[in-house]
Every structure is written in structure tokens, then in C-alpha cells.
Amino acid sequence: MRRSKLDIYADILKVAREGAKKTQIVYKANLNFKIIKEYLSFLISKGLVDNSDQYYITTKQGTTFLENYQKLNRVSLIV
Secondary structure, three states, X not given: OOXXXXXXXXXXXXXXXXXXXXXXXXXXOOOOHHHHHHHHHHHHHOOOEEXXXXXXXXXXXXXXXXXXXXHHHHHHHHO
């Protein structure tokens, strides 16, 4: 089963919570270097991830998104 874009965004945000380099995100979120740029660019443009000194870190807004995403997943499992 393929992951949705929301699933991938959530995986990236989880990995970047403590700060992570692009390589760490690729491996821990099970992505590839070809598409990671697209996803990180989107997350940065929406203010969900910050990029400083080769590290990507989930912002407060990104943490809120991740919490809401997880709540939604729990509700969808019940239904």
C-alpha cells in the first residue's frame, strides 16, 4: 500500500522533531533523494519545517500539524 502525501509529510515531521540532516530524513522516513527536495521545500514554504545549517527541524506549527494528523488517524481507525 502506498503512502499518501500527508503520511509522508507526517513521517518527515516526526524525523525532524529533534533536528535532522537530509540524509537522516531520507533513511528514517523511507524516501529517496530524488523526491525529498520537493517535500522539504513544501514543508518549509508552509512554515512546518525550518532549515538552518544543513539541519531541518520541525517548527511549532509543524508539531501542531503532526499532533492533529495523529488524532485524525486515531479517529479513522475507530470508524
